[in-house]
Amino acid sequence: MNQIRNTLLALTGGMLLLGAQQAAAQSAAAKPAPATQARPAQDPAADAFKAWDKDGNGNLSLVEFRTGWQQVQRAAELQARLRHQFGTVDANKNDAIDPAEYGNLKLVQNAGAKAPQMSVFDANRDGKLGFGEYVKLVQALAPDAGKAAAK
Incomplete structure (x- = not known):
């Protein structure tokens, strides 16, 4: 049960990291939109799925999922290391x-x-x-x- 919880937490952390990186990039590059212009809703899960679906067939193979999962794990580990370093300084x-x-x-x-x-x-x-x-x-x-x- 703890392994499942930790896995879900790692996946969530990775997804948050991806979403935060996208949001930071968009906010840095974008100028404030006029109040009358509607912004499309963000869907980090759909964005991650699309990024992982390398052949673009709308399905994730085990290989595609494993590759995406490993990227999320590395991103979560890097995020934790950077947080630790930040806290130390x-x-x-x-x-x-x-x-x-x-x-x-x-x-x-x-x-x-x-x-x-x-x-x-x-x-x-x-x-x-x-x-x-x-x-x-x-x-x-x-x-x-x-x-x-x-x-």
Whole structure:
């Protein structure tokens, strides 16, 4: 029973991660829509199904499901690792990376003088990095981190 629960939680976490990544990408790229323009409803489950259905036949084979499942598992593991790292650097536990904490990031220290200013990743200009902004920083400074963390 615990294995089923953990499996469902992992799948849900992966789906949330995929949905969050899509929402972040859309909000960063899209301008606010006029109030009169209706937005289509988002369906993360349908989007995931379509992404997993590699041959586009409307059915998931065991191979397609297994491949998609493994991607979700890797994404959930990476999400957990990034959350842990974020929490470790967030010394004052305000759920954000403040300017004083930014310099403690290993990626920033490794980049040295070439490290971008924190403001480059502070999308909402609130003077700190939330988790989503932190993920963007990791993607920019360590593009292969996702691959390495998934191994």
